[in-house]
Amino acid sequence: MKKLGILVALLGAIIIFSNKIYYPSLPIDSITQKEAIRKINTSSNDLVELSKDHNATWYITAISTMGIQKVDADIQQLMKNEGWVFLEKEGGGLFFEKNEERTIITTEMWTKQYVLIQVPARIKQ
Numbered sequence: 001m002k003k004l005g006i007l008v009a010l011l012g013a014i015i016i017f018s019n020k021i022y023y024p025s026l027p028i029d030s031i032t033q034k035e036a037i038r039k040i041n042t043s044s045n046d047l048v049e050l051s052k053d054h055n056a057t058w059y060i061t062a063i064s065t066m067g068i069q070k071v072d073a074d075i076q077q078l079m080k081n082e083g084w085v086f087l088e089k090e091g092g093g094l095f096f097e098k099n100e101e102r103t104i105i106t107t108e109m110w111t112k113q114y115v116l117i118q119v120p121a122r123i124k125q
Helices: 002-018 033-042 068-081
Strands: 048-052 056-062 085-090 093-098 101-109 114-120
Touching: 033 048, 033 056, 068 085, 068 093, 068 101, 068 114
Parallel strands: none
Antiparallel strands: 048 056, 056 114, 085 093, 093 101, 101 114
């Protein structure tokens, strides 16, 4: 009986580890933690698209040794490429303006190593 308990615990640990369910849940229903980690680990890009719907495009990025400043710089470059001008940062929000329209790009620490970025759909069509 003790061996069966150990076997069940080991099997459970393998399932948890292989499916990355020890990571926090994502604010995106269309992708799992395992898929998100796979996408970031197999990409050569700093910002990796996770999901896109009619409301937003979600990205993930790894925190480098340069920290959150690198993440902010990458977001600013992404927005600059779309014609938006950076205004300011408040907490996890980066504020931009284009043709007298303002928008906010939000960032969220998902884990100590990864940041999630939400870009409103109207920015990246």
